[in-house]
Amino acid sequence: MRKVINNTLRIFTISAVLVTTLLVFVAYYAQFSLKEHEDIRSRADLMASCLEKYSEDSVLGILHNAYDGAADLRVTLVDGGGSVLYDNTGDAPSMDNHMERPEIVEAFEKGFGEGSRKSSTTGGRIYYYAVKMSDGNVLRLAQPTNVVRGMTMGIVPIVAAILLAVIAAAFYISKRLTRNIMEPINSIDINNIRETKIYDELKPFLERIANENEERARTEKIRREFTANVSHELKTPLTAISGYAQMINNGMAKSEDISEFSKKIEKESDRLLTLIDDIINLSSLDEIGGIEDAETVDLSRITEDAIRVIEKAARERGIQIFYSKAPALIKGNPTLIGELVYNLLDNAVKYNKDGGKITVFVGETGNGVEFSVKDTGIGIPEDETERIFERFYRVDKSHSKKVGGTGLGLSIVKHVCACHNAEIRVKSKVGEGTTMYVTFPKDKKEEN
Ligand code: ADP
Numbered sequence: 170m171r172k173v174i175n176n177t178l179r180i181f182t183i184s185a186v187l188v189t190t191l192l193v194f195v196a197y198y199a200q201f202s203l204k205e206h207e208d209i210r211s212r213a214d215l216m217a218s219c220l221e222k223y224s225e226d227s228v229l230g231i232l233h234n235a236y237d238g239a240a241d242l243r244v245t246l247v248d249g250g251g252s253v254l255y256d257n258t259g260d261a262p263s264m265d266n267h268m269e270r271p272e273i274v275e276a277f278e279k280g281f282g283e284g285s286r287k288s289s290t291t292g293g294r295i296y297y298y299a300v301k302m303s304d305g306n307v308l309r310l311a312q313p314t315n316v317v318r319g320m321t322m323g324i325v326p327i328v329a330a331i332l333l334a335v336i337a338a339a340f341y342i343s344k345r346l347t348r349n350i351m352e353p354i355n356s357i358d359i360n361n362i363r364e365t366k367i368y369d370e371l372k373p374f375l376e377r378i379a380n381e382n383e384e385r386a387r388t389e390k391i392r393r394e395f396t397a398n399v400s401h402e403l404k405t406p407l408t409a410i411s412g413y414a415q416m417i418n419n420g421m422a423k424s425e426d427i428s429e430f431s432k433k434i435e436k437e438s439d440r441l442l443t444l445i446d447d448i449i450n451l452s453s454l455d456e457i458g459g460i461e462d463a464e465t466v467d468l469s470r471i472t473e474d475a476i477r478v479i480e481k482a483a484r485e486r487g488i489q490i491f492y493s494k495a496p497a498l499i500k501g502n503p504t505l506i507g508e509l510v511y512n513l514l515d516n517a518v519k520y521n522k523d524g525g526k527i528t529v530f531v532g533e534t535g536n537g538v539e540f541s542v543k544d545t546g547i548g549i550p551e552d553e554t555e556r557i558f559e560r561f562y563r564v565d566k567s568h569s570k571k572v573g574g575t576g577l578g579l580s581i582v583k584h585v586c587a588c589h590n591a592e593i594r595v596k597s598k599v600g601e602g603t604t605m606y607v608t609f610p611k612d613k614k615e616e617n
Contacts, residue, residue: 182339495532
């Protein structure tokens with residue numbers, strides 16, 4: 170990470186400086202050339218107006234004196250026929266006729282002319298400016314580009330120094346920056362994230378880690394409690410079974426008690442098996458996050474089947490079941506949904522009063538497909554309606570045990586709801602009864 174930050178910053182700074190330098194260089198060069206051209210034009214105009222006062226011979230003498238051997242300015246004098254009378258960069262008589270040169274042609278026509286072209290000797294661009302004098306000759310000045318280039322080059326050392334300084338600054342800043350970014354991260358106390366002082370940009374990330382840590386600790390605690398509870402719940406029926414078996418085995422039980430004891434052993438074993446079934450169901454629900462092979466399920470058919478299973482137990486206690494149904498198709502796992510429906514109906518029987526009533530509804534409502542079970546039983550205290558979904562939580566432990574409860578039924582129901590994106594609600598009044606509502610999302614495919 171440190172390397173990435175360092176390199177990015179360095180590359181960025183160096184490229185920024187180089188691009189800026191290039192732009193400054195180009196702008197400076199353009200500006201400088203413009204100024205040079207202007208200089209040459211005014212110099213030529215001035216020279217022409219001065220030289221006009223002299224005869225051609227005197228003009229040639231003046232030019233020889235002033236410009237022979239001058240390297241920074243090229244001076245040429247051309248007569249009306251285009252022949253070169255004077256040129257400070259070569260031997261005038263041997264030069265070719267200059268009537269072809271555009272600036273000279275223009276000067277003869279308009280009084281002045283300019284042109285810019287590549288020099289055949291130096292290869293660089295040269296600016297020419299020509300003025301027609303009163304005697305009919307044309308005076309031409311040219312600025313060799315190497316002078317312009319040379320002057321422009323003068324800024325190179327300054328730019329190089331600035332470049333070096335900026336690169337050094339970039340190195341220093343990137344080092345400091347990475348240190349400022351990395352140091353607080355390295356000093357985070359992973360066990361005490363919320364107390365750690367850190368810059369604002371990292372706070373949401375740390376908040377997420379802290380939340381995940383808390384969630385993990387909570388799940389871990391639930392798991393530990395569950396293991397302890399499971400061991401305890403398994404131990405109780407096993408202790409009873411083992412006690413009765415021992416008494417039969419070592420002859421302490423009278424022969425008339427043996428039938429009674431073996432019934433107790435059978436009851437405790439059934440309890441143990443139910444408990445183990447519930448635990449297996451719960452742990453397999455823990456494993457799956459959602460339903461993978463969901464199919465279209467008719468909730469009213471499943472409810473009918475579950476009612477048939479609990480009917481006998483209800484009849485024995487004089488409890489009447491009323492069932493109103495409408496077609497209700499949902500997407501899900503039929504076994505798990507059957508488990509959910511059975512558990513809620515079973516509770517409505519177990520916690521009902523003798524001679525009570527159970528009203529079951531299945532059908533579509535505005536929010537989705539609803540399954541509800543209303544009983545006229547003992548009810549649940551309001552402050553406990555949330556807790557009944559916890560594993561092994563029972564409002565009245567001895568009552569639950571008496572009716573063969575494990576304390577896991579509603580945990581399973583809650584899990585199945587979560588897997589099916591269904592919502593569960595409880596409405597209850599102590600002494601009057603309880604209604605459990607489960608709302609499943611509609612099966613979209615069936616809707617279309
Ligand atoms: P259990 O096996 O004990 O019935 P559940 O998880 O199904 O376990 O229910 C947890 C507790 O919630 C029960 O022990 C009981 O106290 C309470 N409960 C559940 N359903 C009802 C109901 N219909 N009426 C009254 N109490 C209920």
